[in-house]
Amino acid sequence: MEAVKNAFDFADMPKSELTIAGLGMAFLLLFPVLPHSSFAMATMIQFLMFSLYGMGWNLIGGYGGQVDLGKAQYVGIGAYTTAVMMIRWDVPFWISTPIGLALAVGWSFIIGYPLFRLKGHYFAIATIATSLVLKDLFEVWDFVGGARGLELPLKGDFPNWLYLQFREDYYYFYILLGLFVLGLLVVNGFRHSRLGYQLRAIKDNEDVAKSLGIDAHWSKIKAYALATAYVAVVGSFHACYNFNIEPEDIMSLDLSVLIAMMAMLGGAGSMWGPIIGASILVPMKSYLGDWLGGQAGLAGLDLLLYGGIIMFIAAAQPRGVYGIVEAVRARRRK
């Protein structure tokens, strides 16, 4: 029961942050009824998806300090489970998603065990390797459509809650928002849980952590599994939202890196970090890409700026945008 209490316990957050979070939440709740373009809605959905990916990544990458560049493999497992089960056996989203989650988490335990014997850069490169191996397997596996990918059939009768097929995007938006709130609460609970403290202690100093009875290897694997759960669920959602999945899109290195980058830009190891990161990069990607690339014909300028911002933040404040906020706050306190 204390876990639930922990999830709702925001007492350790500064008031200013809670105020902004409350305003942000109110805005998100009301967004569909505010005047907005459909592109803005699509961008908001991307924002929520990447926030959730980032929250998951943050559990192991931020709180645990383990640079994971292989999250896309779990997006793939989630998405493919939902797609395959729907196409072959007409299994609704709400049943296939927990199964996808279980498969992804199972896989994360299997590869997490050897992965976490590695440290630092070796670990980071190995996560890339495992993700690419899985992607390559999916690309030639006929059962899941190989490199051709899978297309989810339209079931008709919109809105179709069973298979998560809607004509209007606000259905998807609210479902994601529900997951987003749930995700936030789980992160908050995690922060306050024994595992959360232990993981941060491991990041601080692994030897000290071990001397305090922490099984560092196992703790990392557990946090990795929890991180995987986030990514897999959003992967399942992605399959339904996009109606089409291909290994190249959802299991690529690009996606893995993007997930990590957003969380790092916002601030790895802080609860709001991934959300801040997604709220900066997702609109940038959508709008700047459209303005500079599609309309001004300056292909690449948007990503060039994006790279510049990343370099600047990394050089100025290794803890990301949220780190800047904290630094400002610390200075004011002094």
Next chain:
Amino acid sequence: MRKVAIFAAIAVLAVCLMPAMAPAAPKEIKIGVIYPLTGPAAAAGRELRAGAELAAKIANSAMDGIDMTMAKNAGIKSLGGAKLKLIFKDHQGNPQLGADLAKKLILDEKVVGILGCYYSSVTKTVSAVCERYGVPMINGTSTSPTLTKRGFKWFWRTTPHDKWFTKDLFELLVGLTKGKVKGVKAVPKAEIQKLAAACEKTEWGSNVSIEIKNFAKEYGFDLVANILYAAKSPDLSSEVQSMIAAKPGAMLFASYTSDALLMIKTLKSMKAKPKLIWGQDAGFDKPEFIALGDDIDGILTRSVFLPSVVKIKPLAGQVNKLYVKKMGHDLDGASARAFTGLQAWVYVLEKAGSTKPKAIQAAANTISIPGKQLVVPWFGIKFATKGDEIGQNVLGSGLIGQYQKKGDKMTLQVVYPFDMATDDMIFPFKGY
């Protein structure tokens, strides 16, 4: 903290204040066009855009000297001379972005319909959006066979797809053995009995690979190597070694530009000597590929339009002249098909006499555009309404061209269909 608050507020405002566009002006018909204008296929995107723009220009103004009904009057006659307005969007090769852009076009810009998207993977997601919203979409340039296997009610494709193109190849191979090819005596079948294929491991490439496998069986050829390779690979020597070791008569490829270049260079370095090399368009008809010069003399590529078509089709020459004026070079497979895709839109709208989706749907399902109206050498445009390829143009056909060096200039000559051949085929390929 305050800074973040302000920043967040600005970001939030920027997102929600994107104004919803004003409703369409009465005398204007908006068509959303989604192409890869930036990203790896930006060069193709430029051609596609120019092709569609040229078609719109011809439809919107009365032009002399072009033997097309849409050139006769300004705008859509049945809609009171309403003009077409193209709204271009750039999907950058990203299917998710494509789908988002489609929503933007449908909901914000209130387009009547969609044209696009070149990449089959993007066409897939965009057409799924159109299907959900009941907005018609015509596709002129995506060749994945699966696109018309989905039974969509709002999706029509003018271009032939990879299955047809692959079939063309096998018709050509059979034709070679029977002496049907211009300038080539009947070739003993044993010479080209063995085939080796290398296709990139993507949605497109693996579909082509499957088609090659199926047709090889159907036409009685031996596929001695059927390789799927990782696209954008830093090394293709192992693939080429395996192909050469299988001693094939013909080598078949489905590759994009950088792989195609590396493939030819690797083939050359390993002194490959097949009797015939065929490429499934894409990387095999890009300027940088053509710049390989002597190395590609005699290589075949499938296409739907080659500049030499103007020799046999005067209308193509008329349009090509305008295109050269606009872009400085000839129409190619991409621009000619984008042109034809938009042309199909014009004829469908003309027939529908309305911008209501239902009317457009009915018009598209019953339209029949004769081949002499088109720049591409097809029999016409008529969409299948039943069977397993709903929405597919049944009157399309492909071409197979061969690179032939004429003086200093590399040209592409039609060698298939046999009755359209513009020059003698070079056979066998001279080898490296």
Next chain:
Amino acid sequence: MALLAVNQVSKHFGGLVANHEVSFDLYEGDVLGLIGPNGAGKTTLFNCIAGFYPLTHGSVTFGGKDITNLKDFQIARLGLARTFQIFQASGDLTVAENVMVGSFMRTRSRSLARKSAEGCLDFLGIADTGGAMMTELPVAAQKRVALATALASDPKLMLLDEVGAGLNPSEIEGLIEILKRIHSERSISLLLTEHVLEMVMAMSHRVIVLESGKKIAEGEPAEVVKDPEVVKAYLGDHFVKRREEDGDA
């Protein structure tokens, strides 16, 4: 029965012998000092006992249980806490959170962990630093936090590695006071290595002397310092000289 029994422990790194057949017993309630010159193998022995290094030979039992092949964290859970000579923290956790990590060894509940952590901080007289980050504290306070964290894990025995290093004499006095209280009020046995001999001599019931990885003497502090071999090996000229220098300054 001994609480901690070290039997013939050897540790080799490649060709280097860091510990050679070291044996000693520590009984419940003991305060045992482990001294020796730099490089004598004190820290290595600690690491061997606490399971951070696998032993080359020998065995270790703790509370009657053979812990030779247990992992570091398993040994910690049995009630053997250790502190580190160099305490590096990147500063993700506050002082209170740091101590709570220790408490979490015994409970899952955050409220219980917090209560126990507050108790430990209070016990060590640094209750007011709970909200600070580790990096903001002076060295003496950091040492106390490390002690508090170890204490929070409710151990039977604490291995303290150079806990007095880098402190001035008055801080050391305070530390001795605290350690004595930990020993008496919490009934925790102590095993300490120390450069600052005054501290070991003042606290230990018994002292073990290591030299070049071997045990050369064991006994009450007063006796050991008289042992000619110890004087020669460890105290010798070095100790005398340092005394003189201190006097000059």
Next chain:
Amino acid sequence: MEDLGIQVLKSVVSGLLMGLVFALVALGLTVIFGVMDIVNFAHGEFLMIGMYTTLLTSPLLGIDPVLTLPLAGLVGAALGVLSYYGLIRFLLRGPMIAQLFGTFGLMLFLRNLALLTMGSEPRILHKGWLVGKSFIVGPGVVLESTKLAAAVLSIVSFALVWWLINRTKVGRALTATSLDAEGARYMGISTQKMNALAWAVGGASVAIAGGLLVNFWPVEPGVGLLFTMIAFATVALGGFGSVRGAFVAGVLIGLIVNIPPIWDAMLRMIDAAGLADLQIHSFKYTMVYAIYFLIMVIKPQGLFGWKQ
């Protein structure tokens, strides 16, 4: 049987050549890591810039592409030093996570700068001493001239770097910096200068490699990533910071990716058509990553690693 024997020979030759190319590309990465524990995500972009340098300057100066290599090296070194002083030295203060993040930003920046200025179409060299030449040495065994040159350069560079690190004063200073930056500072070695030197050497070596490779490989703004991933695997497999390790791992990876033709020859020999559907070729990089993963699990420090 004879076919199989010849194929093994061919694959080994081709694998050795390609492996030496991979090693050459990875050399700069391992030098930089060895000195300051940074993995440079933008490594492939340095290669790309080297390729463009040769591609553009060769016709401009009217000299053979091979002769522009010093220029490519100069550009690479300048870029390396610039990256170090402009970005990397700030990143060194942060945790590993920020370093990866920062060099990733550099990668995006350089790649899209190229996209903006060079366009997305791949380009190739059409003329040059090395372009389009290959030698047949034995039954079907082919030596492609660019790969051969790159392989020779690879061996020379590795020998040179090995000599530089182990036999010169500067090399000892570099080693001292990598072992203990603090200590090196007390010895009067400027860490800043040593780090910048490592970036100059790393940048120059990979840019020269690029200038050479463009004689055979097409160049486009995204070309870097193809080689970066292999270089990462090479450096990690060999052990981060180990020059010898990178060399051995590069060759090993070259050999691995040339296994598929041997497999195919075997299938032909035993006439097992059913197995041909396994699509061994599409697994050639999968094998690299899988073997990397397996070796790391057995030996978490890489083959010759000495740094964590």
